[in-house]
Amino acid sequence: MTLTLADVRLSYPDGDSRTVVLDRIGLVVPPGELLAVTGPSGSGKSSLLAVAGALVTPEAGTVTVDGVPLGGLRPAERDRLRRSRIGFVFQQSNLLASHTALDQLMLIAHINGAPGRAAAERARRLLARVGLADKAHRRPHQLSGGERQRVGVARALMGDPAVLLVDEPTSALDHDRGTAIVELLRDVTHEHRVATVLVTHDTQYLPLADRALRMCDGRLVDHAAA
Numbered sequence: 001m002t003l004t005l006a007d008v009r010l011s012y013p014d015g016d017s018r019t020v021v022l023d024r025i026g027l028v029v030p031p032g033e034l035l036a037v038t039g040p041s042g043s044g045k046s047s048l049l050a051v052a053g054a055l056v057t058p059e060a061g062t063v064t065v066d067g068v069p070l071g072g073l074r075p076a077e078r079d080r081l082r083r084s085r086i087g088f089v090f091q092q093s094n095l096l097a098s099h100t101a102l103d104q105l106m107l108i109a110h111i112n113g114a115p116g117r118a119a120a121e122r123a124r125r126l127l128a129r130v131g132l133a134d135k136a137h138r139r140p141h142q143l144s145g146g147e148r149q150r151v152g153v154a155r156a157l158m159g160d161p162a163v164l165l166v167d168e169p170t171s172a173l174d175h176d177r178g179t180a181i182v183e184l185l186r187d188v189t190h191e192h193r194v195a196t197v198l199v200t201h202d203t204q205y206l207p208l209a210d211r212a213l214r215m216c217d218g219r220l221v222d223h224a225a226a
């Protein structure tokens with residue numbers, strides 16, 4: 001299984017006590033599955049992504065990415081695994097203003113130490129896959145919000161991740177463009193056999209996912225139980 005969380009617990013100090021943000025989370029996301037996670041503001045959705053993405057270390061429990069338990073890794077090894085096996089797509093696409101769409105992807109190839117011709121071909125293929133073949137040389141301000149998110153999806157796939165973590169990608173988009181982004185995420189999840197966790201406030205997108213769970217006070221529950 002590509003992404004596994006077992007009995008994961010995270011809390012933050014809150015005055016004299018602590019607020020439990022993730023409460024004994026168990027989750028398995030297999031390759032090729034788009035899992036949508038909804039839930040009210042403050043319920044722990046972003047914290048779940050931070051722990052799954054090796055950005056925050058939980059107090060208890062284990063997170064396993066692509067067969068590797070994160071708990072046993074030194075910080076440098078964890079950083080390497082994050083770079084090589086985990087892709088992130090953010091609420092705002094977080095693109096570099098001075099870089100073209102193609103350069104945003106090539107930056108990943110540079111960071112991973114393989115910026116050659118094969119990487120350039122992969123970058124062009126991915127941009128074509130997200131519908132931007134003819135806009136590869138545009139900078140972010142020359143793209144629409146939906147197009148910027150498409151670049152963000154292509155960039156996240158550039159490093160050939162096993163896990164894709166997506167935080168509110170539709171929040172700045174209207175319904176049609178939001179639907180198109182979630183459908184794109186579902187399709188590339190299937191094609192690239194990545195394990196994708198999509199956090200969204202918006203329950204209208206849930207039918208597009210392969211599976212949907214709800215965060216409720218730090219627990220992950222089925223929608224029927226929420």
Ligand SMILES: Nc1ncnc2c1ncn2[C@@H]1O[C@H](COP(=O)(O)OP(=O)(O)OP(=O)(O)O)[C@@H](O)[C@H]1O
Binds near residue numbers: 019041
């Ligand atoms: N670094 C931190 N220190 C202290 N408390 C934190 C920290 N990060 C998050 N929290 C708290 O943890 C809880 C869960 O936050 P989280 O961002 O995971 O929720 P969320 O479901 O993603 O919310 P939203 O939908 O508003 O983005 C909140 O009560 C938040 O205030």
